[in-house]
Amino acid sequence: MEKEDTKPTALSGVKPLSESMIPRVAVQHLRNCGKSVVWITAPAGSGKTTLAAQLCEHEGQPFVWLRIEARMAAMGVFLSAFLAAFRKAFPRQALPALSSEDIAFPVDYLRRLIAAGGSSRPMLIVLDDLHVLPMDADPLQALA
Numbered sequence: 196m197e198k199e200d201t202k203p204t205a206l207s208g209v210k211p212l213s214e215s216m217i218p219r220v221a222v223q224h225l226r227n228c229g230k231s232v233v234w235i236t237a238p239a240g241s242g243k244t245t246l247a248a249q250l251c252e253h254e255g256q257p258f259v260w261l262r263i264e265a266r267m268a269a270m271g272v273f274l275s276a277f278l279a280a281f282r283k284a285f286p287r288q289a290l291p292a293l294s295s296e297d298i299a300f301p302v303d304y305l306r307r308l309i310a311a312g313g314s315s316r317p318m319l320i321v322l323d324d325l326h327v328l329p330m331d332a333d334p335l336q337a338l339a
Contacts, residue, residue, distance in 0.1 A: 247321045258319035259284045259312065268332040271298045278308065285312045301337040 235243050251258045261280040267273040278293050290311050291297075297304035312318065328335055 244323055247323065251319055251321065256317050256319055257284055257313075258321065260321045260323065263322055263324045263327055265327050267334060268328050270301055270333040270337070273334040274298060274301060274304060277305070281308055281312045284318075288312055301333070305337060 235246060237243050247260075251260065259277075259280045261277055264276075267276055274293055274297065278290065281288075281290055288311060291304065291307045293304065309318075309320070322338075325335075
């Protein structure tokens with residue numbers, strides 16, 4: 196039986212971590228804070244993506260990594276990309292298909308997708324560059 200690889204295979208577009216990188220104190224804090232959702236915000240170039248990548252690397256849990264693009268302001272594009280990221284992270288999981296009804300009611304779909312991907316296990320979800328979406332973008336409203 197092949198062991199499922201939970202290393203950063205779903206980490207697209209991010210440099211692999213160097214073996215010599217020392218986890219930051221912030222990574223330790225995020226691991227131990229007991230929160231189910233953590234927003235990492237800071238100015239451009241301050242290391243948010245690196246921090247998230249370190250958290251994914253050192254947690255040992257499955258994770259989904261989606262780099263947000265401006266075109267994902269459209270709900271259908273966002274959900275399609277989110278589903279693709281889940282498929283990459285959980286290639287053996289049965290994930291819910293995306294329908295036009297799901298685009299109209301995205302919160303229910305996101306809950307089903309996360310539940311199916313996680314199978315009641317903790318997971319990390321990174322939405323990198325979320326700031327590129329306009330504040331009134333439908334995906335931001337669904338995530339709120």
